[in-house]
Amino acid sequence: xxxxxxxxxxxxxxxxxxxxxxxxxxxxxxxxxxxxxxxxxxxxxxxxxxxxxxxxxxxxxxxxxxxxxxxxxxxxxxxxxxxxxxxxxxxxxxxxxxxxxxxxxxxxxxxxxxxxxxxxxxxxxxxxxxxxxxxxxxxxxxxxxxxxxxxxxx
Amino acid sequence: xxxxxxxxxxxxxxxxxxxxxxxxxxxxxxxxxxxxxxxxxxxxxxxxxxxxxxxxxxxxxxxxxxxxxxxxxxxxxxxxxxxxxxxxxxxxxxxxxxxxxxxxxxx
Numbered sequence: 001x002x003x004x005x006x007x008x009x010x011x012x013x014x015x016x017x018x019x020x021x022x023x024x025x026x027x028x029x030x031x032x033x034x035x036x037x038x039x040x041x042x043x044x045x046x047x048x049x050x051x052x053x054x055x056x057x058x059x060x061x062x063x064x065x066x067x068x069x070x071x072x073x074x075x076x077x078x079x080x081x082x083x084x085x086x087x088x089x090x091x092x093x094x095x096x097x098x099x100x101x102x103x104x105x106x107x108x109x110x111x112x113x114x115x116x117x118x119x120x121x122x123x124x125x126x127x128x129x130x131x132x133x134x135x136x137x138x139x140x141x142x143x144x145x146x147x148x149x150x151x152x153x154x
Numbered sequence: 155x156x157x158x159x160x161x162x163x164x165x166x167x168x169x170x171x172x173x174x175x176x177x178x179x180x181x182x183x184x185x186x187x188x189x190x191x192x193x194x195x196x197x198x199x200x201x202x203x204x205x206x207x208x209x210x211x212x213x214x215x216x217x218x219x220x221x222x223x224x225x226x227x228x229x230x231x232x233x234x235x236x237x238x239x240x241x242x243x244x245x246x247x248x249x250x251x252x253x254x255x256x257x258x259x260x261x
Contacts (some may be wrong), residue, residue: 005240005247006237006240011165011232012167012168012171014167018240018243020243020244021246022250022254024251024255028257031253031257038253041253042247042249042250043246044246054257079228116247126224131239132235149169149218
């Protein structure tokens with residue numbers, strides 16, 4: 001499959017850039033980032049709070065099959081301009097690294113396509129590399145959860 | 155896991171990155187590499203040692219000289235290091251795209 005999502009993480013830097021082009025009109029791409037029920041679906045997490053406005057707060061929580069909280073994150077919006085830009089902080093709770101700053105730029109390419117650029121700034125290069133490593137463990141957890149679901153539905 | 159982290163730390167240093175760029179096209183002796191930097195020779199030797207220890211550089215004996223060259227396999231591992239993170243976001247965004255393609259605005 002074509003690699004649509006790109007991650008540019010230069011060695012020794014404390015930031016990274018994620019870019020992705022979507023076969024979606026700009027308005028739908030933004031809506032997917034502004035509507036709690038939709039975020040919940042594609043992020044695979046519960047959205048406890050989402051105040052989509054300047055100085056508004058947000059909170060995500062993910063539970064495993066047994067109802068244990070496995071992921072909790074929160075932050076604040078510094079800018080929330082529909083179809084243009086979201087600037088927010090992101091902090092994972094009970095994690096060894098501090099908050100990160102995220103700049104999300106939404107762009108129209110054509111009437112039916114759009115582009116998202118996520119610039120993420122970490123406190124240090126070490127923090128960034130720790131976060132980059134997390135999907136290894138995350139992937140194992142997800143696979144485990146899915147396995148349990150399958151088993152339960154047998 | 156620890157080994158991977160060492161590799162990442164190794165390339166976090168600007169001098170070490172410059173060394174990797176230098177030897178990317180052709181093998182060089184420690185002296186020839188050091189000649190490209192203002193830093194003291196022992197400092198460059200230390201960098202070469204770190205890069206060799208995490209296998210980013212390979213040593214080859216050429217007569218009485220030791221030449222350093224890049225290990226492309228190890229460089230590829232660094233690129234792979236980011237891959238699970240990229241894959242995570244790619245999965246999320248694929249899902250986002252599927253959901254929004256089905257999306258019907260409520261009236």
